[in-house]
Amino acid sequence: MKILVTGGLGFIGSHTVVELQNSGYEVVIIDDCSNSSENVLEGIFAITGKRPVYEKIDLREKEKVGDFFTRHADIMGTIHFAASKAVGESVEKPLHYYENNLSTLIYLLKEITAKKRQSFIFSSSCTVYGQADKMPITEDAPVKMAESPYGNTKQIGEEIIKDTCKVNSGLQAISLRYFNPMGAHPSAEIGELPIGVPQNLVPFITQTGIGLREQLSVFGDDYPTPDGTCIRDYIHVVDLAKAHVVALERLLKGENPENYEVYNVGTGQGSSVLEVIASFERVSGKKLNYSIVERRPGDITTAYADTKKANEVLGWKACSTLDQAMKSAWDWEQKIRN
Numbered sequence: 001m002k003i004l005v006t007g008g009l010g011f012i013g014s015h016t017v018v019e020l021q022n023s024g025y026e027v028v029i030i031d032d033c034s035n036s037s038e039n040v041l042e043g044i045f046a047i048t049g050k051r052p053v054y055e056k057i058d059l060r061e062k063e064k065v066g067d068f069f070t071r072h073a074d075i076m077g078t079i080h081f082a083a084s085k086a087v088g089e090s091v092e093k094p095l096h097y098y099e100n101n102l103s104t105l106i107y108l109l110k111e112i113t114a115k116k117r118q119s120f121i122f123s124s125s126c127t128v129y130g131q132a133d134k135m136p137i138t139e140d141a142p143v144k145m146a147e148s149p150y151g152n153t154k155q156i157g158e159e160i161i162k163d164t165c166k167v168n169s170g171l172q173a174i175s176l177r178y179f180n181p182m183g184a185h186p187s188a189e190i191g192e193l194p195i196g197v198p199q200n201l202v203p204f205i206t207q208t209g210i211g212l213r214e215q216l217s218v219f220g221d222d223y224p225t226p227d228g229t230c231i232r233d234y235i236h237v238v239d240l241a242k243a244h245v246v247a248l249e250r251l252l253k254g255e256n257p258e259n260y261e262v263y264n265v266g267t268g269q270g271s272s273v274l275e276v277i278a279s280f281e282r283v284s285g286k287k288l289n290y291s292i293v294e295r296r297p298g299d300i301t302t303a304y305a306d307t308k309k310a311n312e313v314l315g316w317k318a319c320s321t322l323d324q325a326m327k328s329a330w331d332w333e334q335k336i337r338n
């Protein structure tokens with residue numbers, strides 16, 4: 001069965017392509033390589049022994065999207081990752097973010113809803129919850145005002161899909177709200193490739209560990225948490241990738257009573273910044289150079305998922321520990337720097 005993965009050369013996309021191919025799906029990737037590289041195809045091939053079809057298309061080019069669906073009329077499902085994802089950059093370039101993340105979603109949905117029955121998985125984010133009032137965060141926690149244009153594109157994206165599902169019974173869709181993805185494939189053939197200075201904690205840690213950065217700045221140790229640093233739910237990217245496959249299969253098999261659903265994808269376990277650093281030191285055997293600095297504006301104190309819905313309804317559960325995820329991130333960092 002043929003599945004389209006947009007952004008399939010990116011961090012989460014490439015790991016999902018691997019899991020799809022390993023589950024027997026025929027994958028077609030659309031990517032514009034704006035934040036990824038065609039070399040990722042070699043990594044996917046090294047792991048799975050299969051080469052996905054790949055088309056370099058910018059999804060803002062509406063005609064090209066239409067032409068693509070005409071040529072691949074047998075696509076049964078789409079997993080939509082392609083989007084810009086830097087929170088800080090989105091504040092600087094709001095129009096770019098709204099155009100890139102929303103027009104592309106609209107063009108895709110226009111093509112998809114022209115078909116009889118289609119399954120659609122959307123990359124959403126725990127960022128929609130902002131600082132939730134209760135932990136762990138359940139899917140019915142209120143969606144808070146977005147802190148950034150990036151976060152807003154995820155909220156609006158979910159609304160666009162929900163509204164489209166209301167009037168298109170053939171469209172079956174799931175939004176997956178990711179917590180903090182980290183790690184790499186255990187083979188170290190694919191992983192995260194941040195451009196420039198990493199904004200996220202784990203790649204910053206591994207780049208500091210390998211000597212590419214001098215020191216990690218820990219943004220604040222005066223939060224109301226046991227060690228004073230912020231708490232997040234770090235999920236191994238392979239576990240996250242597998243969640244996409246089970247979500248897609250639920251839709252393909254028609255097991256969904258509603259044609260639009262939302263799931264949290266996390267481990268259910270919160271870890272503080274200092275605990276993540278300790279994990280790095282355990283798996284690498286290295287001391288990490290870090291210092292405590294001011295809080296980062298916009299950071300929330302604590303966010304971790306209630307994963308009951310995904311566990312019970314999708315039958316999916318994150319399997320990896322923080323140390324396993326960290327080891328895979330460290331193996332990958334060492335491989336790409338050597």
Ligand code: WQD
Nearest residue numbers: 087125127180199200201204217218219230232273296299
């Ligand atoms: C994690 C923790 C920082 C860097 C981001 C996106 C969000 C969602 C998930 C996609 C925080 C601390 C970080 C550093 C630090 N992504 N930190 N020093 O902020 O939870 O969320 O990923 O949708 O939208 O914003 O992730 O990795 O930036 O930070 O101390 O150099 O690490 O303060 O507590 P965050 P992060």
